[in-house]
Each structure stands twice: as structure tokens, then as C-alpha cells.
Amino acid sequence: MQKEKVFQMSFSKVYPLLVHKAVRKGRTKDEVDEIIRWLTGYSQQEIDHQLEQSVSYEAFFQNAPQMNEKRKEIKGAICGIRVEEIEDPLMQEIRYLDKLIDELAKGKAMDKILRK
Numbered sequence: 001m002q003k004e005k006v007f008q009m010s011f012s013k014v015y016p017l018l019v020h021k022a023v024r025k026g027r028t029k030d031e032v033d034e035i036i037r038w039l040t041g042y043s044q045q046e047i048d049h050q051l052e053q054s055v056s057y058e059a060f061f062q063n064a065p066q067m068n069e070k071r072k073e074i075k076g077a078i079c080g081i082r083v084e085e086i087e088d089p090l091m092q093e094i095r096y097l098d099k100l101i102d103e104l105a106k107g108k109a110m111d112k113i114l115r116k
Contacts, residue, residue: 007058007090012051018101025105035100038114041066061093070115071096078102 019029036047041064050060061067071093075084078098086092103113 006094007056009057010054011057011060012054014057015051018097021101022104025107027104031104031110032101034110035104035113036097039068039071039097039100040064041068057094058090061090064093067093073115074099 019032022032023029033044033047036042037044040061042050046065055063072084074096076082076099078095081095083092083095083099086095100113104110
């Protein structure tokens with residue numbers, strides 16, 4: 001049931017939390033946006049449109065233009081769960097973004113976050 005709650009949350013409600021986490025640690029909104037663009041294939045205009053439309057987190061990921069193939073290289077734990085072991089594909093995509101923002105907040109260089 002909790003999983004469904006996350007899926008139904010509005011992207012426009014989650015996004016400020018992602019930005020706040022990064023900014024609180026000295027990073028920028030632009031870096032968060034770059035990560036989201038890299039992961040999902042959305043352009044900045046498309047992200048802004050998604051925010052205006054208050055789409056669900058589920059719809060945000062399901063309608064992503066092109067999920068980055070390198071996202072499968074994202075490893076590690078978020079909330080005590082290893083992202084590479086998450087069985088639900090949608091939850092895994094959500095946790096990939098969480099993990100990338102976590103790496104940003106911990107001071108990791110953008111090149112490393114974006115698996116360049």
C-alpha cells in the first residue's frame with residue numbers, strides 16, 4: 001500500500017524535496033534538473049510542463065521520453081534497500097533518482113553521478 005502512495009504522489013510535490021535536499025548541502029537546482037534530464041530524457045521545458053500539470057510520480061516515469069541506459073550502473077542502498085535488487089521496475093526507477101540526488105547531496109562530482 002505504501003508503494004502505491006509513492007506512485008500516486010504528484011511529481012510537483014516530490015520535486016521541491018529533491019531540490020531542497022541538494023541545496024541544503026550546497027548544490028543547485030540546476031544540478032538536480034540536469035540529473036533528472038539525464039535519467040529520464042525529458043528536456044527542461046518538458047520537466048517544467050510536468051511540474052505545471054501536477055502529474056503523478058508514476059506517470060512522470062512511465063511517460064519519460066527515454067530512460068538512460070547507464071542507469072543500470074547505479075548501485076548502492078537507499079533507505080536500506082539496494083537499488084539494483086528492487087524487483088518492481090517503477091519503484092526501481094524512483095529509487096535510481098533518489099540515489100542520484102543522494103550522491104549529489106553527498107558532494108559527488110557530476111561526471112561521476114552521470115556515469116561519464
